[in-house]
Amino acid sequence: MTPKTPPTAAATASWLDEFPARIAALDAAHLRRHRRAVRPLQGAHLEVDGQPMLAFCSNDYLGLASHTAVSLAACDGVREYGVGSGASPLVSGHSVANAALEADLAHFVQLPRALYFYSGYATNTGIVPALIGEGDALFSDALNHACLIDGARLSRASIHRYAHADLPALGRLLAASTARRKLVVTDSVFSMDGDVADIPALLALCEAHDALLLLDDSHGFGVLGPQGRGVLAEAGLAGRNASPRVLYMASLGKAAGGAGGFVAGSDALIEWLLQKTRSYIFATAAPALLARAMQAALDQIERGSALRTQLQGRIAQLRDGLAPVLQGTHWQLGASRTAIQPLLIGPNAEALAVMEGLRARGIWVPAIRPPTVPEGTARLRIALSAAHTEADVARLIAALAELSPTRQTHAPKAFA
Numbered sequence: 001m002t003p004k005t006p007p008t009a010a011a012t013a014s015w016l017d018e019f020p021a022r023i024a025a026l027d028a029a030h031l032r033r034h035r036r037a038v039r040p041l042q043g044a045h046l047e048v049d050g051q052p053m054l055a056f057c058s059n060d061y062l063g064l065a066s067h068t069a070v071s072l073a074a075c076d077g078v079r080e081y082g083v084g085s086g087a088s089p090l091v092s093g094h095s096v097a098n099a100a101l102e103a104d105l106a107h108f109v110q111l112p113r114a115l116y117f118y119s120g121y122a123t124n125t126g127i128v129p130a131l132i133g134e135g136d137a138l139f140s141d142a143l144n145h146a147c148l149i150d151g152a153r154l155s156r157a158s159i160h161r162y163a164h165a166d167l168p169a170l171g172r173l174l175a176a177s178t179a180r181r182k183l184v185v186t187d188s189v190f191s192m193d194g195d196v197a198d199i200p201a202l203l204a205l206c207e208a209h210d211a212l213l214l215l216d217d218s219h220g221f222g223v224l225g226p227q228g229r230g231v232l233a234e235a236g237l238a239g240r241n242a243s244p245r246v247l248y249m250a251s252l253g254k255a256a257g258g259a260g261g262f263v264a265g266s267d268a269l270i271e272w273l274l275q276k277t278r279s280y281i282f283a284t285a286a287p288a289l290l291a292r293a294m295q296a297a298l299d300q301i302e303r304g305s306a307l308r309t310q311l312q313g314r315i316a317q318l319r320d321g322l323a324p325v326l327q328g329t330h331w332q333l334g335a336s337r338t339a340i341q342p343l344l345i346g347p348n349a350e351a352l353a354v355m356e357g358l359r360a361r362g363i364w365v366p367a368i369r370p371p372t373v374p375e376g377t378a379r380l381r382i383a384l385s386a387a388h389t390e391a392d393v394a395r396l397i398a399a400l401a402e403l404s405p406t407r408q409t410h411a412p413k414a415f416a
């Protein structure tokens with residue numbers, strides 16, 4: 001019998017001891033993230049670690065996160081309902097405030113029925129596995145938000161990824177699929193690029209192949225379409241023209257300025273989701289105070305055409321103002337008509353350096369790096385808001401002009 005070799009030190013080292021080195025590796029690759037403790041100041045200004053900063057990083061596109069009417073509605077909600085909901089919606093957590101918000105949301109997006117969740121992330125990770133499972137097929141745009149991807153994985157359906165916005169490729173995948181249940185999931189406004197999906201073409205493909213279409217309009221809700229009713233209303237596919245094969249979802253943490261998410265669609269689909277969505281059934285219901293605040297936010301969105309006009313003005317100002325700054329450099333502004341304006345820079349280290357340069361000038365724009373975006377497309381994600389003044393945007397343009405690379409020193413690099 002051969003004696004057992006004594007275990008080496010490496011073999012006995014616990015994997016728990018590896019975390020410091022793994023964190024150091026993130027640092028070395030410029031991938032380590034840091035949180036900053038913030039306090040809201042006036043408009044789009046924040047106090048960050050004690051310093052005032054002009055922020056271009058919030059998804060609060062209409063400035064409703066600190067709106068007086070919305071805040072007062074939350075206070076009313078606290079007085080009436082207290083703080084917590086106490087249980088999941090199928091037990092006793094479904095307050096009359098949450099029920100009223102669901103009715104208002106459905107009415108607002110002009111679809112038959114809506115279901116309100118405590119977060120947008122939980123909405124998508126929950127509803128995808130409730131709709132499809134093993135043996136079914138899911139079709140996903142390559143740039144979809146992480147929670148759609150996570151929901152797809154949880155479903156155990158086979159996942160077919162198509163290149164960003166490549167609808168001919170999607171059509172080929174749908175045609176080749178023999179699955180009985182097919183679900184197409186896509187962001188309608190892509191969160192890191194700001195471009196908008198071709199909704200009528202997507203719906204036509206889904207009709208041709210008996211697929212269900214799930215649209216994540218987190219960045220379009222409140223901003224796009226008549227009265228901010230979102231991308232379906234913008235495409236003329238809400239109300240009388242609503243299709244029973246479309247599910248519409250959005251986060252309430254963006255233009256609505258609060259928190260939570262919802263999904264809306266036909267009565268049968270929403271009833272099914274209510275019965276089967278684990279993240280809905282096994283989680284404490286969103287607090288009624290928030291539902292009350294979100295009802296008030298919806299009211300502001302509906303009446304907020306001046307806010308949307310203000311936002312459109314800032315978008316045009318930034319795009320027009322940056323065009324001469326970027327000319328002849330390898331920096332590129334993505335093709336976006338929405339509040340999300342990506343300034344593609346390329347290398348991680350350079351994107352970080354520009355972010356730091358802006359920070360030194362009292363301006364906060366986040367650098368978005370892989371794995372959130374594809375390798376080699378690190379960018380500044382400039383998020384505009386109705387809370388920004390013309391002077392705020394002018395300050396950002398001037399700072400970027402100071403930080404822009406000297407012309408022709410880099411070979412221009414093309415981004416997809």
Ligand SMILES: *Cc1c(COP(=O)(O)O)cnc(C)c1O
Nearest residue numbers: 119120121145191218251253260
């Ligand atoms: C923010 C976001 C979500 C998640 O919503 P939360 O309410 O923040 O959990 C889902 N999809 C997209 C496209 C988002 O941008």
